[in-house]
Amino acid sequence: MSRFRKKRGKSSPAIQTASLPDIIFMLLFFFMVVTVLRDAEIIVQVTTPEATELTSLERKSLVNYIYIGRPVQRYQHIYGTSPRIQLGDAIREPHDIRFFIEEHRLRVPENQIPAITTSLRVDGQVTMGIVTDVKTELRKVEQYKVNYSARPRID
Amino acid sequence: MARKSSRDRMTNEINAGAMADIAFLLLIFFLVTTTIVEDRGILVRLPPWSDEEPDITQLNERNVFSILVNAQNQLLVRGEPARVPDLRDRAKEFIMNPMDDPTLSESPQRAIISLRNDRGTNYETYLEIYNEIMGAYNELRDEFSLQRFGSTYDNLDLEQRRVVREEIPMIISEAEPTEFGEEG
Numbered sequence: 001m002s003r004f005r006k007k008r009g010k011s012s013p014a015i016q017t018a019s020l021p022d023i024i025f026m027l028l029f030f031f032m033v034v035t036v037l038r039d040a041e042i043i044v045q046v047t048t049p050e051a052t053e054l055t056s057l058e059r060k061s062l063v064n065y066i067y068i069g070r071p072v073q074r075y076q077h078i079y080g081t082s083p084r085i086q087l088g089d090a091i092r093e094p095h096d097i098r099f100f101i102e103e104h105r106l107r108v109p110e111n112q113i114p115a116i117t118t119s120l121r122v123d124g125q126v127t128m129g130i131v132t133d134v135k136t137e138l139r140k141v142e143q144y145k146v147n148y149s150a151r152p153r154i155d
Numbered sequence: 156m157a158r159k160s161s162r163d164r165m166t167n168e169i170n171a172g173a174m175a176d177i178a179f180l181l182l183i184f185f186l187v188t189t190t191i192v193e194d195r196g197i198l199v200r201l202p203p204w205s206d207e208e209p210d211i212t213q214l215n216e217r218n219v220f221s222i223l224v225n226a227q228n229q230l231l232v233r234g235e236p237a238r239v240p241d242l243r244d245r246a247k248e249f250i251m252n253p254m255d256d257p258t259l260s261e262s263p264q265r266a267i268i269s270l271r272n273d274r275g276t277n278y279e280t281y282l283e284i285y286n287e288i289m290g291a292y293n294e295l296r297d298e299f300s301l302q303r304f305g306s307t308y309d310n311l312d313l314e315q316r317r318v319v320r321e322e323i324p325m326i327i328s329e330a331e332p333t334e335f336g337e338e339g
Contacts, residue, residue: 135201144200
């Protein structure tokens with residue numbers, strides 16, 4: 001009894017840990033709100049068409065994305081309303097695709113370069129003119145493996 | 156004496172209760188940042204770029220299944236208006252030519268699907284047509300695989316797939332689009 005009292009007197013009491021989970025959850029929510037996924041910075045609106053003959057892309061590191069669509073409302077005062085090309089997180093012109101592909105090739109082991117796939121995420125309402133320009137550029141840089149991104153059709 | 160006992164208490168009481176929370180935090184963080192949404196689509200192989208237009212005039216007309224799409228998304232299949240839903244069956248009939256029709260392809264190896272669209276064609280229409288052609292070929296390959304190997308194309312091994320691909324090659328030729336309906 002006397003021993004117990006002595007300890008309590010000499011050392012500080014145990015740290016209250018009951019509120020620790022709350023702090024952790026606060027951190028968690030902070031990160032959840034603040035984290036911006038690189039892929040999700042969408043400047044152009046893309047609603048991919050529906051299709052049935054789908055293949056799924058497996059190696060994410062071997063896939064690069066080209067978005068084609070009309071700029072979303074927020075960016076329309078900068079980029080206008082006609083369909084544009086988005087590479088990474090910026091609006092680019094067709095001739096920039098060359099650098100975009102070359103840059104991706106540098107990040108991939110040499111023997112896997114032929115397996116690089118370009119995923120075209122194109123809005124269904126875009127006309128083929130801009131899509132053809134992109135395809136032509138891809139053919140010129142010998143990036144032949146292309147995936148027309150589409151959603152599975154639910155009948 | 157008093158100081159020593161207090162230090163003992165400090166070393167003995169590392170609180171591990173919060174470790175679980177930290178672990179959960181990490182777990183949830185990675186769960187959130189990892190994109191699980193898989194990307195699916197129609198996988199195609201573009202032809203190499205060349206400046207001169209390929210000459211298709213020497214091809215036998217019966218071996219070419221030409222599809223033209225205009226800026227109003229209307230189809231012209233072998234010179235006649237057509238609808239997208241009919242495309243798959245017509246393409247299948249053209250490729251295999253089960254009745255030996257002299258207007259359809261000589262053999263699946265010689266059949267060529269020629270697709271030409273306008274710069275004003277909707278991408279949705281274009282992909283729909285492409286999807287139907289791919290569907291026609293996939294169905295034909297499945298039928299052939301079942302007949303020859305007793306299993307669908309997806310379940311064959313690499314060698315068997317090669318046989319099927321040689322028997323029914325997918326030849327889709329896309330001409331440079333026409334430029335009537337480019338939007339401003």
